[in-house]
Amino acid sequence: MDVTQFQQHLFAKGIESGCSNMEIYYEQVRSTTVRVSKGEIDAYTIKESGGLSFRGEFASKMGYAYSEQIDERVIDYLIEEARNNAEVMESEENDELFAGSASYPELTTYSERLTHVAPQALIDAALEMESVAVEADSRIAMVRSSSVTISESEVLIANTRGLDCRAKYSSAVGSISVVARDAADTTTGEWYDFSLQDFDEINFADIARKSAHEAVSKLNADTIASDNYPVIFRNDAASTLLNAYTTIFSAEAVDKDFSRLKGKLGEQVAGSNITIVDDPLMPHVPAQCAFDAEGHATRRNEIIKEGKLLTFLHNGKTAKKSGIDSTGHASKGGYRGKIGIAPHNLYVEPGTVTLEEMIADTGRGLMIVQLQGLHAGTNAVSGEFSLSCIGFLIEAGKVKRPVNQVTVSGNLFNVLNEIEEVGNDLRFTGKCNSPSLKIKSLTISGA
Amino acid sequence: MLHPALIENMLTAALATGGDFAEVFVEDKTANSLGMIGGIVESALSGRDYGVGIRIINGLFAVYAYTNDCSEDNLIKVATSAAQAIRGQVKDITIDLRRTTIPNRHVIQFNPSDFAKARKIEWMRRAHSAAKDYSPVISQTSITLTDSVQNVCIANSEGLLVEDCRTYTRMGFNAIAEAGATKQSGYLGPGAYAGMEFIETMDIERYAREAARIATTMVNAKYAPSGKLPVIIDNGFGGVIFHEACGHGLEATSVAKKASVFADKLGEQVASPLVTAIDDGTIPNAWGSLNIDDEGAPTQRNVLIENGILKSYLIDKLGGLKMGMASTGSGRRQSYQFAPTSRMNNTFIAAGDSTTEEIIANTEYGLYAKHMGGGSVNTATGEFNFAVNEGYIVRNGKIEEPVKGATLIGKGMETLQKIDMVGDNLDHGQGMCGSLSGSIPVNCGQPMIRVSEMTVGGRKGE
Known part of the structure; x- marks a missing residue:
């Protein structure tokens, strides 16, 4: 059933049931993935899925329900469940439907051409990555997975107050995971890259060579003595670490007492060399978007400027409570979720030093290139982390040898104040992006 | 759910280009979740997932397609387009679906959807009050109650046609303690393959107070030490150590490609002789149990390691073809949106002979890990990690001061060899396991064990 038609039937039925304010959030995703192994196609996956979230106001309380089946049969279910869910809500502040922003930024998030890439091109690219990786170094023992995905999606948010936001997105991603072996050791290396516009823009051979380099360079790692060391988080590791803590900026987390930044607006919460921005309007980044999950137009927000906390991330509800305009950060995590708060394209503003210069400036320290178990080893409430990591020992300004079987531990709120150098190597790969960061001292546990 | 004649047509269309085997997985799931923060209901969500996955295997190559446009025309179209990825000699396969009825091992008394939300909320309020009243340092609570009923229909070109209904109920208890600028949380999440009777018979206050106790203890704890120490891991969810150090490495996903450190090791000593480990998908009403896996095969009790010797891997259909x-x-999957692959159900280290008192009394200096968080592993290298949510220093055979913030790391086989004491108090804890085929419910279990040496990721000089 066509979603617009479904929407009309749903809203008509809702009005009959005494509900006047209603909204749908509809999402549809299509993708094709090819994975190869040993010169053959190993798996081929075609995805086509979508769903619809309904929310409606019953007795001045908002209730939610969702369905993946979009036809007449679920209309009663959606209204009934939304009503039941509204009934039990006790929160004092209510979600309100938004009529729409005066204007929305014009963004190019969809490439028709990209979605028409022939399946054979995906297969060829995945095979190319595999063979380049195997030939890149004699120590590459196998390719665990070499895959290429093309995907497209569309989002529609429409409500009875007149909101009608639509967007389409597309992307192509190549990713590879390889295993390197020598007489004494086994390591893995992963790399990926993407394009939002043009399949030919992706350098698959380069992805393969980088994954091989990652794996081979980690061979024959050993632990190091437990001690406090200066630590460089390479850009990808720094992004991973910060990504585990983005909820600290959420006005909702602040309001519910889950963030230690509560009461710190206008205060210095990070070193004066740190500026953190969320910019969903930036072109060619994966998290680009013109409106948030409530239909608010998005904009560039400075969250931390030279160490000073300027704003939290808001949705309509938290903004109203604080008496300000929404910052456009309503999130939904797909049609199954409820309205929450999340960054779009958060990043640490880059500095001027290269990673090489950072290493050269370090007498003795550890460069971390990979962090593991972030879902368990980080605590966004306390800020503390203790994480398994892989990296390289630096001695006299030079990379000495690979290091594994160590953990790095500290507290993010302290880390933000102890960043000595900010790299110039910012790369946009997701919702949270950082250049390489050098921290004065963190505890490394090893031997 | 879908008419068998339509499923037969889909399977026929799927095999039209020469596939050896085709499978249809139909899922209809309803889910409810309630969230209460500080005693106030802040979220209530319900929904219905409905979709169909089609898999075609040709040799060792698999095509997977899924959709939730379940009109007859579209389903045949999806089967046909999936078949386009295969170019083979068309085989003479006649599809004759025969409905199989499976014995149900799990008694479900009260379907969660039949229960008024108001009653669920009363349970949550009791949890909030018990946690909040535990201590004045408890500054916030977050209580969740989630339930789901997943109806599945699995059919394949070998004639299998089977249906099952899985009911899950889980309650989350999260308490936050605050002292000065320090905040710490305590969490417990008991769950079962069961209906509302699971919560009706649960000692809600006991779990709530336990979560509050963890938070209260940890808010005053110093940092764990750093370096290599003997580690005592308590029973129940402590079994996450086996899940990460070994369980994932036994999955066909990595063994078939010989990308696991446990590949080609059947019959070899891979763990201390004190270790016997089992993955059992048949335990009645256990969180990780199933009557049949997501390929329609009955679940089993699989002895993985017996007295330290590797006895079995965890194998799905495609993995089995690759491994012979x-x-x-x-074979498990989160939903129709994932092709099935080899996964764990209820994995545990079997009970040994030592009492918990003996294990602690025999430890001169080490870390006692009482409550564990999640972890992860790289199966190719065996390097794993998991978090300790509540820890203590053991000194001269006695449990002493609490310590916080420690992740434990090790390498799979090395760590298994270093298990030098196994207790007699087997218990199980519940978790969600994320991997290739999505996030699925699993139990991790063990009695108290001691590892002679692990790297503890604490802080220096604190």
């Missing part, structure tokens, strides 16, 4: 071995009933 039979399925162990371990």
